[in-house]
Amino acid sequence: MESKIIYRVYTVLLGKMGPQNWWPAETAFEVVVGALLTQQTKWTNVEKAINGLKEHCMIDAFSLAQTDTDQIERLVRCCGFYRQKSLRLKEIAIFFNEHGTQNIFSLTAHELRQTLLSLKGIGNETADSIVLYAANKPKFVIDAYTTRMMRCIGIEGDYMQLQRMFESALPADLDIYKEFHALIVEYSKAYCIRKRCDECILKELDENGC
DNA sequence: CACCAGGTTGACC
DNA sequence: GGTCAACATGGT
Numbered sequence: 001m002e003s004k005i006i007y008r009v010y011t012v013l014l015g016k017m018g019p020q021n022w023w024p025a026e027t028a029f030e031v032v033v034g035a036l037l038t039q040q041t042k043w044t045n046v047e048k049a050i051n052g053l054k055e056h057c058m059i060d061a062f063s064l065a066q067t068d069t070d071q072i073e074r075l076v077r078c079c080g081f082y083r084q085k086s087l088r089l090k091e092i093a094i095f096f097n098e099h100g101t102q103n104i105f106s107l108t109a110h111e112l113r114q115t116l117l118s119l120k121g122i123g124n125e126t127a128d129s130i131v132l133y134a135a136n137k138p139k140f141v142i143d144a145y146t147t148r149m150m151r152c153i154g155i156e157g158d159y160m161q162l163q164r165m166f167e168s169a170l171p172a173d174l175d176i177y178k179e180f181h182a183l184i185v186e187y188s189k190a191y192c193i194r195k196r197c198d199e200c201i202l203k204e205l206d207e208n209g210c
Numbered sequence: 211c212a213c214c215a216g217g218t219t220g221a222c223c
Numbered sequence: 224g225g226t227c228a229a230c231a232t233g234g235t
Binding site: 082085 | 229230234
């Protein structure tokens with residue numbers, strides 16, 4: 001059963017890296033913005049964009065919803081795909097503004113996920129990141145690092161299959177979901193050179209007697 | 211200079 | 224129902 005291995009990976013990574021305390025943000029909507037901007041982009045670029053948005057007081061749904069897209073473009077340019085992202089960011093802001101950020105975040109995890117998925121620019125990973133880190137509801141986030149690391153230890157599947165495996169393997173605990181996803185990302189960035197996990201995570205597991 | 215980054219979408223088999 | 228180019232800047 002893969003459950004035992006998955007939980008083992010969590011304890012090993014936590015032991016090695018310590019708590020990561022994700023997601024850095026002052027408000028829930030800032031997590032939404034960050035989740036969209038970080039797609040296929042390094043977080044350092046996202047930080048610059050978010051700082052710029054903050055300086056222009058555009059980090060809340062109400063303000064962002066009424067900002068011209070070409071002004072948003074200038075601020076999110078450093079994140080790449082800036083024409084798409086500025087357009088999508090504004091549409092998302094309009095949606096949050098119309099329906100009320102509080103109302104949206106008080107939906108159940110499943111309802112929120114489905115609602116987010118109906119918006120352009122929000123797919124599985126971005127939706128789950130928002131559910132977990134902005135709405136604080138337990139939904140496990142799968143990303144490219146997770147898929148890669150699991151493949152390296154013989155656990156394969158598409159997004160929804162992997163998510164089910166993780167959610168079955170772990171207690172439905174907010175902090176564990178948050179930490180584990182963060183640990184996989186940070187560990188992969190630090191040790192898995194050029195998309196290769198087989199020489200890192202397997203070694204960690206081996207050294208820990210797994 | 212080639213390659214990659216905390217993906218998503220729409221077009222085309 | 225799966226595959227794949229397009230989207231674009233910034234860092235190694």
